[in-house]
Amino acid sequence: MPASSKETGRCCVHAATLRGVEAMPVTVEVSVSAGYPGFAIVGMGDVSVQESRERVKGALRACGFRMPEHKIVVNLAPGSLKKTGTGFDLPIAAGILVASSQVDPRVLEGRLFVGELSLQGDVRCVAGMLAYALCAKRQGLGLVCPASMDVAVANGVECGVIESIGDLRFESLPPLCLEAAPLDAKAADFCDIAGHDVAKRALQIAAAGSHGVLMMGPPGSGKTMLASRLPSILPPLAEDESLEAAVVHSVAGLDIAPILAGVRPFRSPHHSASLAGLVGGGSPPRPGEISLAHHGVLFLDELPEFSPSVLQGIRQPLELGRVSITRADGTVDFPARFQLVAAANPCPCGYFGDPKEPCRCTVPQIRKYQGRIGGPVLDRIDLHIDVARESSSAVLATGQGSSSAALREGVMRARAFAAWRAARSGGFATAGAESRKPEADLAGRAVSPCGRGTHRRAPKELVEACCLADDDLRFLENAADKSLMSGRALMRVLSIARTIADMEESERVCRSHLYEAIGFRVRGCEI
Template identity: 45%
Template sequence: MSLAVVYTRASMGLDAPEVTVEVHIGPGLPSLAIVGLPETAVREARERVRSALTMAGFEFPPGRITVNLAPADLPKGGGRYDLPIALGILSASGQLQARLEGWEFAGELALGGALRPVPGLLPFALRTREAGRGLVVPEGSGAEVGVVHPEALSAGHLLDVCRHLSGEPCLAVARPGPLGAEAAAVADLADVRGQAGARRALEVAAAGGHALLFSGPPGTGKSMLAARLPGILPPMTHSEALEAAAVASISHHGFRPGQWARRPFRQPHHSASQAALIGGGRKPGPGEASLAHRGILFLDELPEFPRTALEALREPLETGEVHISRASARVSYPARFQLIAAMNPCPCGHLGDPGGRCRCTPEQVERYRGRLSGPLMDRLDMQADVPRLTAAELQGRSEGESSATVRERVAQARDRQQARAGVENARLQGQALERCCRLTRTDAGLLARAMDQLGLSARAYHRILRLARTIADLEGADGLATRHITEALSLRRGLEPGRKAPGP
């Protein structure tokens, strides 16, 4: 009887828990059993491993082979366990005389022994590097793994792995592909005609990381404005790029090194389900909210989304995380996104049009707006009206600033925020919020009257303070002034239908 142990990582979530692959060969009829909650793809590894070992010139050992994937209560899925299982069988049968301690392996085996890439290896490689272990992955995954593990090795065939472990260095270091090489067409804010108020709101949102709702008739430029937000945001930091890449790696589409440090811009269709927006499914995976981590989640036609899906966004907007609980597992994904939404003022979209085009009744308008719950609207920071432009405004010369000019102001404002509190203003909490947003007696009275007249919640009160702090940062002001408070109230007032902000 003999026993071999190989280490790898699980495929669920970003935590990548360690999985021990134990291979025991004992007396009995020739068989290969895999235990430890294997899913179908893992159970089928019996045939792939058997064929790969035989085609590579190894002997498939006689006797009863038991492969235990520990811990036993963690579901195992995918083809990443093929290579660890094959190496465990070779080691337990004495055909591979090599020490496997200090190594981790992942890879799917073809029937001839070639290694095929597997998804979700970037967080796996990150955890392996942190554990101080070597890593061997298929050549097709080398570009992804090389981004975070500079000493990882890539292999094309099972025989190459065995020769390397036996003392014959033949594996190449996994090299990352050209990072950020895929050019992205970034829309320029100078293309937007008019809409000074909406442009200003977009700049404030970018500077402080605030959630913004555009409201206006169809065809006025709401989606056009939202598409220009990535162009005025500052570049991603290395840690932000790493977090976004890790989420993309475990998603259905995977991570491409050419997209490194590009802020995600996710725009799901309004028919998206709650699972598509938040994450979930039979095998819990990240949804649009997590795929937009450190980027933008744009929800066009906001009232048309299923109410259950929108309500599920309330917790991620506050905590920056998504927790998915299933009977077999509980998975957490980061979801620190910036929400930009757009909606029409009424079902036909022409409420308030000077030409009287709207024929919606008050009941229809109320029912349409009622699709958005009060708790959800309370979590938005501001609303900007995007009115219909005249022909003269459309045909005139564009006098708006370019994205580069606005981005410079936004970057300077964010630098002030990082130096002052270490986070953008939208995430200020507790004592940090009080310290950064001190009010004079006059401004405190102004906000007190606003709470009474607008019926503001404590959450809305604090969001107004954060907005005012961002407006002050755009000016380069050290403290808050009355003009900052009044502008913040004017940006917020659209979320309180039928009410007006108080004067100073």
């Protein structure tokens, strides 16, 4: 409970600091006492926190308050936690005003303060407002901050809107009343792409089972267009997924309106991205592109052009669905359950394997170029497909291809069937039962596209879910031995086959499903 004393000039204010994508509670202790005039902030604050002294002084004077001509000490507790950001401006200013008896101490009761001050006394939003709102909710506190759509989506948080530091003269603050603006953006549709039926089929399988995709083909064959339309066949974000993804974007200072509307994130970083930019890092650590693609799609165009060390950084997040950034003051975890889609040219000139345009690269150049991706990363990508250039007549027939609506219907049915199997078996559904769930009961029931796909499951569960016949099992073993598949690649093939079977609403994985799944691991221009 915040307290104030005229004799000692002390008070406490609830605040918070960002650590990763979570706001950690901080107590701002303010002491105004007799002594040589000064203003000190202690408690592991970074440069932006130390600079708040000048912003607070200017803001108080601009709003008609007096800056106490006494010794002011601000302690940010706990001292072992590093504090970052300009969000401490408002709680520090509020603490000084209460400790110097310029505002009623009741204004601090049961409230968490966050906001940056201008020299005119205006209060501004800071990055991560949604995380701060969730922190206040966990502590059972109200939130005092500027009007922000990020805060409006945090249900169960009483928010008092403050526009200027002068509003602290009043104990009651106006409530937050914001409504999300309608999203008018029109999603790109697969019907814009003529032909490419095999690639569309592969992307539909990928959307149904949360599989990674590598598309390889010559320049201008349509790889980027295909990848950019993958979100149009994914189901909208569930409520919990939307909140998780919105927190990451809020911490990064990005617009969360599309995510709140159910649109899955689609991130396409340039190939010059650094390891910190792609995976996360910095001081303080901030989420990278793989975390901004949480519950969405990460598209890496021109995959061999990325630095090999940067590409190797996504290996662990692909398996675990999170990334841990370790620094001297501790480890920060960022969520990173994303669907990887990559595109690459087969060689430096781009025409290796093209039937019309001759390749001008030497064999060593081709091997060096393809080797930049690295086997461990390739092994973690489920579907490998070749995207050939279409004829001129096919390109001009735009608007006549398979639509996203038709492809999405197949995705939703496959997810619904997979959800039914899992619910019936209490986990990963096994085949062989004689009963069938009515089609009407399957509608709308879908498995999450990021993080709970079949390839994330234990190998034993996956094998049991496929329920292969003995001759099909021997066929798969022989195919794996001939293709020199690793154990991981074999499980990826099996997971793709399970997804294909779900798309056909088949409880058992059959030989035809295995044929198609293996075909997506053996490519003409293999790296």
